[in-house]
Amino acid sequence: xxxxxxxxxxxxxxxxxxxxxxxxxxxxxxxxxxxxxxxxxxxxxxxxxxxxxxxxxxxxxxxxxxxxxxxxxxxxxxxxxxxxxxxxxxxxxxxxxxxxxxxxxxxxxxxxxxxxxxxxxxxxxxxxxxxxxxxxxxxxxxxxxxxxxxxxxxxxxxxxxxxxxxxxxxxxxxxxxxxxxxxxxxxxxxxxxxxxxxxxxxxxxxxxxxxxxxxxxxxxxxxxxxxxxxxxxxxxxxxxxxxxxxxxxxxxxxxxxxxxxxxxxxxxxxxxxxxxxxxxxxxxxxxxxxxxxxxxxxxxxxxxxxxxxxxxxxxxxxxxxxxxxxxxxxxxxxxxxxxxxxxxxxxxxxxxxxxxxxxxxxxxxxxxxxxxxxxxxxxxxxxxxxxxxxxxx
Amino acid sequence: xxxxxxxxxxxxxxxxxxxxxxxxxxxxxxxxxxxxxxxxxxxxxxxxxxxxxxxxxxxxxxxxxxxxxxxxxxxxxxxxxxxxxxxxxxxxxxxxxxxxxxxxxxxxxxxxxxxxxxxxxxxxxxxxxxxxxxxxxxxxxxxxxxxxxxxxxxxxxxxxxxxxxxxxxxxxxxxxxxxxxxxxxxxxxxxxxxxxxxxxxxxxxxxxxxxxxxxxxxxxxxxxxxxxxxxxxxxxxxxxxxxxxxxxxxxxxxxxxxxxxxxxxxxxxxxxxxxxx
Numbered sequence: 001x002x003x004x005x006x007x008x009x010x011x012x013x014x015x016x017x018x019x020x021x022x023x024x025x026x027x028x029x030x031x032x033x034x035x036x037x038x039x040x041x042x043x044x045x046x047x048x049x050x051x052x053x054x055x056x057x058x059x060x061x062x063x064x065x066x067x068x069x070x071x072x073x074x075x076x077x078x079x080x081x082x083x084x085x086x087x088x089x090x091x092x093x094x095x096x097x098x099x100x101x102x103x104x105x106x107x108x109x110x111x112x113x114x115x116x117x118x119x120x121x122x123x124x125x126x127x128x129x130x131x132x133x134x135x136x137x138x139x140x141x142x143x144x145x146x147x148x149x150x151x152x153x154x155x156x157x158x159x160x161x162x163x164x165x166x167x168x169x170x171x172x173x174x175x176x177x178x179x180x181x182x183x184x185x186x187x188x189x190x191x192x193x194x195x196x197x198x199x200x201x202x203x204x205x206x207x208x209x210x211x212x213x214x215x216x217x218x219x220x221x222x223x224x225x226x227x228x229x230x231x232x233x234x235x236x237x238x239x240x241x242x243x244x245x246x247x248x249x250x251x252x253x254x255x256x257x258x259x260x261x262x263x264x265x266x267x268x269x270x271x272x273x274x275x276x277x278x279x280x281x282x283x284x285x286x287x288x289x290x291x292x293x294x295x296x297x298x299x300x301x302x303x304x305x306x307x308x309x310x311x312x313x314x315x316x317x318x319x320x321x322x323x324x325x326x327x328x329x330x331x332x333x334x335x336x337x338x339x340x341x342x343x344x345x346x347x348x349x350x351x352x353x354x355x356x357x358x359x360x361x362x363x364x365x366x367x368x369x370x371x372x373x374x375x376x377x378x379x380x381x382x383x384x385x386x387x388x389x390x391x392x393x
Numbered sequence: 394x395x396x397x398x399x400x401x402x403x404x405x406x407x408x409x410x411x412x413x414x415x416x417x418x419x420x421x422x423x424x425x426x427x428x429x430x431x432x433x434x435x436x437x438x439x440x441x442x443x444x445x446x447x448x449x450x451x452x453x454x455x456x457x458x459x460x461x462x463x464x465x466x467x468x469x470x471x472x473x474x475x476x477x478x479x480x481x482x483x484x485x486x487x488x489x490x491x492x493x494x495x496x497x498x499x500x501x502x503x504x505x506x507x508x509x510x511x512x513x514x515x516x517x518x519x520x521x522x523x524x525x526x527x528x529x530x531x532x533x534x535x536x537x538x539x540x541x542x543x544x545x546x547x548x549x550x551x552x553x554x555x556x557x558x559x560x561x562x563x564x565x566x567x568x569x570x571x572x573x574x575x576x577x578x579x580x581x582x583x584x585x586x587x588x589x590x591x592x593x594x595x596x597x598x599x600x601x602x603x604x605x606x607x608x609x610x611x612x613x614x615x616x617x618x619x620x621x622x623x624x625x626x627x628x629x630x631x632x633x634x635x636x637x638x639x640x641x642x643x644x645x646x647x648x649x650x651x652x653x654x655x656x657x658x659x660x661x662x663x664x665x666x667x668x669x670x
Contacts, residue, residue, distance in 0.1 A: 002494050008514035010541075010588030011496045017579040017592055077577015077597030084557040084576060095556035095580055184550060184654055185586035340588050341670055343514060 009344030020351035021071040033173035034206010035061035043162040049228040063369040112161040173202040187262035200244040205324035208317035238294035245287040286323025290316035464565035473664040474625040477538035482521040484620030497602040506531035543589035543602035544658030551581035572598040
């Protein structure tokens with residue numbers, strides 16, 4: 001027996017072909033792009049107050065990048081043929097661009113991280129003994145030139161890489177949105193707004209994720225949280241959250257006002273089938289509450305103590321992470337709940353628990369970047385060592 | 394600290410070597426990939442286009458003498474003749490070993506009320522077992538059956554966005570899937586406006602109507618056309634002089650599904666009502 005259908009669906013339309021994994025994919029890719037944009041605020045635009053998370057955001061972007069293709073591989077019917085996307089690409093396909101954009105971006109982030117950490121690596125290669133020494137020597141790639149001149153050049157290349165990285169990150173995530181927005185058969189996806197919405201919500205999720213990681217790490221390490229840093233992150237987060245939600249609402253508004261064929265199905269979709277995840281989770285809980293909270297942080301700064309401000313920021317950022325996840329779910333799954341007959345809806349989609357595309361795998365994929373982040377932190381510290389910097393002059 | 398060791402490779406030199414190594418790896422990867430593709434292409438040419446999932450014991454492949462450039466197939470569905478017996482759906486299922494719950498072709502039943510406000514549509518099991526009489530809560534003005542298949546669109550989005558080129562349009566106008574290349578991403582399933590595609594639960598590749606490519610390249614009709622007792626489903630070749638089906642299409646009042654999407658379907662409908670999407 002297939003899933004239950006309300007109304008009339010084309011008989012092949014009752015299956016949800018793009019599962020939970022395809023919800024995870026744009027979510028993780030969005031975190032990659034967003035975290036990178038945050039790191040560039042420090043590395044390119046020289047926002048000194050963001051120095052405490054300059055490295056963290058860059059490495060976090062990389063950690064998420066490592067796992068971004070994994071949901072796709074779990075989803076593919078033939079993952080062993082995955083590389084064909086790069087070997088025999090069909091250039092008229094939006095999806096074919098993934099391998100190239102991903103590969104380019106991977107090298108770029110890796111290069112930037114290496115240059116940012118080069119001085120640290122050299123220092124450690126010289127100071128450490130035994131296995132650690134060997135590890136740092138490998139990471140140094142045989143280059144031990146840490147003269148002020150060399151470091152100055154490093155810094156300039158970092159700025160260039162980070163500057164190229166901003167449009168690259170935008171392309172990486174804009175492309176994900178384009179993959180949905182360009183499907184003219186789908187009433188919910190097919191809008192030129194889609195890449196823009198994805199992009200802005202990606203940046204929102206990236207800033208929120210960096211804020212959450214930073215606050216958590218400092219707390220567990222019993223180190224002070226930089227108030228300036230949190231305040232600045234909140235300003236950016238507020239701005240991007242407002243733009244994101246505005247765009248998301250604009251899409252619904254224009255659909256409802258045009259009253260095209262699409263609205264026949266989308267209106268019922270939002271009202272009956274996504275009432276909880278769209279209206280409840282994405283719009284009221286996920287958008288309204290954090291925008292108010294962040295508004296308080298930004299506008300009522302002088303009335304807030306540091307711990308209170310940090311707590312509000314942490315809560316708002318955590319909620320926004322849920323909001324973006326809900327948005328991915330509502331787009332990917334919502335777009336498959338209704339039939340292209342525009343007359344039928346299948347019952348709610350519930351992902352399997354233990355299967356290849358199930359909840360457990362999704363959680364593991366989501367946890368993996370944090371494990372990598374913790375491992376990297378043991379080798380290359382994510383926080384700037386103020387004392388050592390001061391000693392270095 | 395051995396200073397000589399730590400300054401053995403100047404940075405510029407390192408960058409150059411790194412670039413060379415990376416370039417080398419890239420060339421090897423591309424070359425091996427390219428070779429694989431070339432070999433696959435050679436095999437491809439031997440049998441011309443290969444249809445998707447074949448039936449049990451059915452000879453998949455295309456006869457050597459078949460030249461796809463000499464054909465342009467066209468499919469015509471005369472809605473006024475369909476009695477909803479489901480023979481076509483059953484024939485398709487047998488011929489192509491279509492998995493249970495998935496459809497390469499199906500039949501829809503439309504029942505419209507006298508005030509035109511109610512349109513009751515159903516397609517139980519794709520119409521495979523025919524249709525049972527139905528009691529509606531309204532006075533019926535008209536009722537009719539509409540068979541559906543892949544429209545084999547000329548400007549088809551499924552081929553446009555297949556990332557590896559596994560979905561393709563043969564020169565004779567048939568949209569096919571090379572299941573040896575399909576990665577099973579499901580993008581084409583999302584892209585088809587007519588719901589004609591699905592991911593085959595056994596092969597995990599995209600599957601769809603091939604117009605019975607293994608039959609039509611041997612001069613036979615698609616199985617659904619031969620099974621149809623009323624002549625609802627008709628199959629023609631516009632490259633054939635005086636083809637009666639193509640003549641009906643060019644000279645008759647025909648319609649295509651979702652014309653606003655400009656996919657240029659090659660499955661035409663005679664007597665289609667506006668309720669049908």
